[in-house]
Amino acid sequence: MKFVEPKVFLVGETRIIEDQLQDYLEHVGAPEWTSDAPSDAERLTEMLGRLCYRSFKPGLNPNVTRTREGNGPYLGHILEVGHGSVLEHAMLNFVFADVSRVFTHELVRHRAGTAISQESLRFVRLDSLSTYVPMHIKESEAGMEIMTRTVEHLEQVQKELAEAYKIDDEKKFDVKKKLTSAFRRLAPIGVATTIGWSCNMRSLRHVLEMRTDPGAEEEIRFVFAKVYELVKDRYPNLMGDYESTDVEGIPWLQTKNRKV
């Protein structure tokens, strides 16, 4: 039995295919267009936003006599006016490890602009149990004693079930799967597991705002605080408008550009 803290890995992000982008810019008549964007995600978002009005340079569309220069001001304007659909193009790919089923149940409620791969506890046997200790339990000697004893007991239950059903000697995979699924019903909802989560930048902003709110559950606040640490400097023009306030040691992210 182990007490663990959630871990966040940013394992992927959108990348521009340079020669194809250049071909499009030549096609539209703006081959000299460049951007000072600090990331491909922000450059792509700017480019697909400018595509709408052909605002790569003044005059390309006769109705456009001046254009907003710079990736920061351009994306800042998009956030201000709430043209959030442009933010849906760039995707990020995260792995959240050592998170509970409490956390994953809450995370998967965010449907728009996300993709999910969750560790299967029908296939992955719980031969040991790990869990996050919430702050109210951590602060209490009595709470810690009850939690430690209970998780140790439930881990022992998993071992006893494995022994009683001789699952290690079982050759048929479908039988092992059925048994593993039956055993997991006696694991706690706090059991640590892993989930892969991809999202677009618009969804990420919405989830950061909802799930770092002090009214949200502690573990998901903790995880999205870690997410914010990974994205705030990497995509400053898409994430730079957040004010962070410390609540119980976890940041609460607020912005005037709420839910773009």
Ligand SMILES: Cc1cc2nc3c(=O)[nH]c(=O)nc-3n(C[C@H](O)[C@H](O)[C@H](O)COP(=O)(O)OP(=O)(O)OC[C@H]3O[C@@H](n4cnc5c(N)ncnc54)[C@H](O)[C@@H]3O)c2cc1C
């Ligand atoms: C503090 C807190 C407490 C909560 N308590 C509970 C609870 O007690 N019980 C419970 O069941 N849930 C609870 N939730 C979950 C909450 O109700 C939402 O299901 C969850 O936060 C997902 O957010 P979302 O609806 O914005 O979905 P997302 O998928 O993140 O969608 C983003 C936005 O897209 C739009 N959208 C998405 N899907 C649709 C659609 N089908 N139709 C129209 N517009 C759509 C909406 O504008 C939505 O806000 C809680 C959430 C929080 C943060």
